[in-house]
Amino acid sequence: MSKIHPTAIISPGAELDSSVSVGPYTVIGPHVCIGAGTTVASHCVIEGHTTIGRDNRIFQFNSLGAVPQDKKYNNEPCELHIGDRNTIREFCTFNIGSPGDRAVTSVGHDNWIMAYVHLAHDCQVGSHTIFANNTQLAGHVVVEDWVILGGFTVVHQFCRIGAHSFTAMNSLLFADLPPFVMAQGHPAQARSMNFEGLRRRGFSAERISAVKTMHKALYRDGLSLGDAMARIAALALEKPEAKPDVDMMLGFLQTASPQRGIVR
Numbered sequence: 001m002s003k004i005h006p007t008a009i010i011s012p013g014a015e016l017d018s019s020v021s022v023g024p025y026t027v028i029g030p031h032v033c034i035g036a037g038t039t040v041a042s043h044c045v046i047e048g049h050t051t052i053g054r055d056n057r058i059f060q061f062n063s064l065g066a067v068p069q070d071k072k073y074n075n076e077p078c079e080l081h082i083g084d085r086n087t088i089r090e091f092c093t094f095n096i097g098s099p100g101d102r103a104v105t106s107v108g109h110d111n112w113i114m115a116y117v118h119l120a121h122d123c124q125v126g127s128h129t130i131f132a133n134n135t136q137l138a139g140h141v142v143v144e145d146w147v148i149l150g151g152f153t154v155v156h157q158f159c160r161i162g163a164h165s166f167t168a169m170n171s172l173l174f175a176d177l178p179p180f181v182m183a184q185g186h187p188a189q190a191r192s193m194n195f196e197g198l199r200r201r202g203f204s205a206e207r208i209s210a211v212k213t214m215h216k217a218l219y220r221d222g223l224s225l226g227d228a229m230a231r232i233a234a235l236a237l238e239k240p241e242a243k244p245d246v247d248m249m250l251g252f253l254q255t256a257s258p259q260r261g262i263v264r
Contacts (some may be wrong), residue, residue: 005042023060031077032065035084048096049077053084053109061091068095068121070139076103081110083127094119101140108145126163144179146201149195159260162252164201166194175260178218178252179245180211182261190219190263210242212237214249220264229253 003021004010010022013030020034023042028034032046037055040046044058048065057063065080067073068176078097081104082088092113096104102123107113108127116134119125123137126145135149138157143149147161150169154188155161162179171188178194198208213235217228236243256262 008078009051022158029062030063049079050082050096051079052082053086055084056086056088058088059090062088064088066093066095067096068139070098070100070121072100073098073121078103078121079105081106083107083111085109086113087110088113089115089117091115092117094121095121097122098139114151120157126210132169148197156260158257160252160256163248164194164197165195173263175263176252176256177263178256179249180214181263188263204241205238207242207245210239210245225262225264 005022005024007024008022008026008254010028011030015033017034017036019036020041021039023040025042026040026044029047031049035053035054038052038253040058041060043060044062046064050065059074076099078099080094080096086107086109097105097107097119105119105121105123107125110128111125112130114131114133117131118136120137120139122140125143128146129143130148132149132151135151136154138155140158141155142160144161144163146164148166150167150171152169153167153171155173158177159173162177164180165177166182167173167188168184171184172186174187177183181190182192182194183189184191193211195208198211214232215232217223223231229250236246252261
């Protein structure tokens with residue numbers, strides 16, 4: 001208990017590992033579970049059915065696990081799940097899920113989440129992402145692994161953001177953003193592929209070459225989406241090392257929302 005500041009208010013029902021530290025004036029509710037090594041700074045409110053994993057760094061003035069901003073919500077026991085080794089900077093708001101969807105808002109592992117980020121109900125955030133300051137996600141948004149969202153990126157509800165994609169500052173997403181794509185604008189448009197990010201993550205020359213071919217098929221050669229997908233599918237035979245990347249792209253395009261389409 002020496003790691004709990006005397007001004008913090010911890011509900012008797014909360015489950016905190018003995019190694020968790022809690023700063024001054026933080027309030028933790030009765031249905032909260034926090035894993036080993038996590039630090040919670042001052043003036044945070046963690047409530048709802050919220051589970052937080054190991055070795056997270058939660059900075060001051062965060063609101064985690066509050067009820068969703070959804071008029072249909074009626075006190076159902078929905079949840080917020082946060083994984084391990086995440087950094088959550090100041091003034092973030094992560095809401096629990098809603099009964100109209102998964103009933104869970106989830107964040108994976110090793111994410112770097114900067115100040116004033118909002119995750120609305122039922123968002124699913126993968127691992128190794130970076131959300132710059134003031135990134136705002138509406139409800140039911142899916143963000144896959146290794147995504148980078150530039151400052152003041154705003155994402156419309158139900159959109160999906162593919163792995164290794166990237167948005168520039170002040171981007172507005174109304175459609176699904178395919179894997180690897182760099183987007184910018186109001187609304188966001190595809191500008192290139194995230195080649196530098198792929199190099200930093202150890203992608204081979206053959207895999208990066210395949211991503212370039214996918215980019216040309218989708219955005220440069222004037223093909224219909226169906227014809228672009230056929231060309232992308234052929235890459236799996238031409239560049240066997242890139243087959244997982246091709247499969248990921250095709251899987252994303254095949255399941256893109258028919259109402260919103262993709263950023264193109």
